[in-house]
Amino acid sequence: MNFKNEMKKLSERCSLSVQELSKFGYFLKGYSTFDRNDIMNAIREIISSIEGVEFEVKEFRVPRDYQEFLYCALVQQGDFNNGLDIRTLEEQKKALVFDITESVFSETISFYSLNHQSMRFTSPVRFDNFPYLEEFIDEVIAYKIENNASRISREELDRLKSRFLIRKTKVGNTFICETKNSKSITGRKLRLRKLGE
16 A cells, blocks of 8 residues: 555545535635524523513623633523523523633524534524524524525524424413423423413
8 A cells, every 4th residue: 555645545535525525614604693682582481482481681701710611601590690600601592602602792693513633513692492493593593595595584594493483383371392402391381471461
């Protein structure tokens, strides 16, 4: 075996794969970028409706390594002001934290981006406690891709949010959440508030 030829062949194949991954990374980041206020309000209304308690958007700074990092969170109303640590609230499933450090001054938020060092896709939020929100975000991203829409209006986002909530099956005063992704949510009866309640 001529190891030099093999080394060259594998390097070229790897380089093509990295180029393809990078190209897809830019593509996905573009379609997963939203106006921060619009998307935060949409998911705040969804989480408040499904959890049956009001959530609010809070921004806070956390000092670390001689720097301040900006975070944004959806928190059950009043809990953040009660002196509870944001990570404690997250553990208690009373908060959804967004790491928006990279876009402190930006009016947008991207839900997926490619880390060019690790060559892995990352997200500024862990949806573990609220997997239905990830499902909604993924649906809106898919809608933007299908319609070749780099931006989405607030009205269209509201329409998609309403359709997402209506898809829940009504049984008396409860709704059954129809999710594909989460075994912990599937079939669980959840009380949904009507929007505006």
